[in-house]
Amino acid sequence: MHELSLVRSLLRQVERLRRQHGGIAVETIEVEIGPLSGVEPLLVREAFDALVVEESLAGAELVIHNVPLTARCLNCCADFELTEFDFCCTSCESRSIKITGGDEFRLLTVSLQSDLEAEETAKQISGKSAGART
Amino acid sequence: MTTTTSTRTIAVNQDIQAQKKRRAAELRTSFAERGTFVVNLVSSPGAGKTSLLEATAKYWQGRRSMAVLVGDLATERDAERLRPFVPVEQLTTGGACHLELSLVERGLERLPDEDYEFLFIENIGNLVCPASHDLAEHLRVVLMSTTEGDDKPGKYPKMFRTSGAVVVSKSDLLPHVPFSVDAALADARLIQPDLRAFTVCSLSGEGIGDWCDYLDDARQRMLTSPQQVIEHAEK
Incomplete structure (x- = not known):
């Protein structure tokens, strides 16, 4: 029954990573769930479907690996x-x-979509300002 | 204008609760440094967590300084029962089925800031979710009452696997119920062979002396070799 709160915490971590890395969208979130993790994969999926919109990560796909x-x-x-x-x-x-x-609920990977042109521009700007300081 | 996008994958590979676990570990160390032994008390609803704490406080009669954080979905009833004996703060979760570290931290802010010898955290009555949440305790104790099934440990393996001691409560009812203490403990030890076990009746005080002596010993171990106790709590 605590899947909702754990998935909410998962999505916040993912959103933080997206912002840190300047991604424009999250494509895939890969997690690992073991038998002694204390969470039920089916309920994790339901919680994810319910919360993914609310946490503005709509479109992201959840991949669950069940590990022994x-x-x-x-x-x-x-x-x-x-x-x-x-x-x-x-x-x-x-x-x-x-x-x-198998006793944890782990976040494995996050696949981010990034805008190459925006990244290039950001690099140029930060390069210029770095140059201005020297 | 078309935008060019690319996908890249960031490897995280850590427990979803990694950050909370780190905070819990820091708090556990700081409690050990202050000499406060923290016990997280878990059980099904109605197994007698509050009664065990009342009996513990009565047994010590002020000879040990203790404080209690008590979690419930609603009401201050448990806190009111304990307030005549010890400093207590009620943590009402509103709906959450387990206590989390942030609720404990909030409760600690409201407790008088003293170096207690013992801090008891009475969790929400639930043998499932509380098993997954580290509350910075040095010892997790699971309570089973004789009015429950003695086959419970096998049904809730995570809770029994992550506990250090089991207390069988309501021993006065043993003649009237089909509960076998031996069967319950044998089942629990299949999951966690190192479980320390106590059989108590909180109403009469039977077995409470042994339980309190064990707590004293456990705290002493924390004072003499904190690292060992901390590592054991985190395994």
């Missing part, structure tokens, strides 16, 4: 994939394991 829950055994050092939330090493059956992936 992975861990490293602290006993035998094996790296393995957990199924069914069975927090147990698949090699030595130790329960002393460290989660190495």
Whole structure:
């Protein structure tokens, strides 16, 4: 039920990145969701569809990568994939394991559309003002 | 005139809550430096979080300085129950199903600015969303009452995986309910083998001594090796 607030925070980060990099629009937002991330991919998508207009990122596409829950055994050092939330090493059956992936909701990449001519002009202006200072 | 556009991809590759987690980590360190041990108390609604805090405050009777931040969707009822014993601030979320760091920070501004030995954050009754939000605590404690199913841990793996201790409350009802403490703890330890466990009755005070001794020890560990406790809280 907290997907709305997390997606809102995601969209604000994306909008900040767009402005920082001078993009004119956001094309694609790639995220990663694991089984222990605490968010449900379907609800993330619904929240995204509802909020994307409000946060003035209309047209942006959300790509969700569902990743497995992975861990490293602290006993035998094996790296393995957990199924069914069975927090147990698949090699030595130790329960002393460290989660190495799949417990987060991560922002992977943002694809921005930029206006080449505007960028060129901006470069020239900043180049001139830099020259004026010296 | 036609505009020429190009697409470029910016790699971010970080947790959506990375910034909040960093803020939580800073706050956790500053609490440790002030000697304040922070406990985030989570459970289903009605498991007895407020009662456990009342019993804890009564047991210590002013021998420990403690303060409470209590979250609810509406009303000041929980804060009013605790106010006779300890400094308390109610955090009403209006609708959010979990507490977030910014609400905690706002609550801290309203609490008298003292170096408390313990700060308890009573989260919203919910075993799902609060599991994903770091409130700068040193210890997350999950409460289960004997009137709930003893198969609960397996159904809420994230909450039990991210907790350091489990408290089984309402032990006085054990003779009347089908709840097995052993089954509940065995289920919880499949998810988190290092969970410390306590069985209490907040009304009679049974088990509260052990719980309070454990909190004292945990705070002592934070004072002697803060880095270890901080790393453990962040793992």
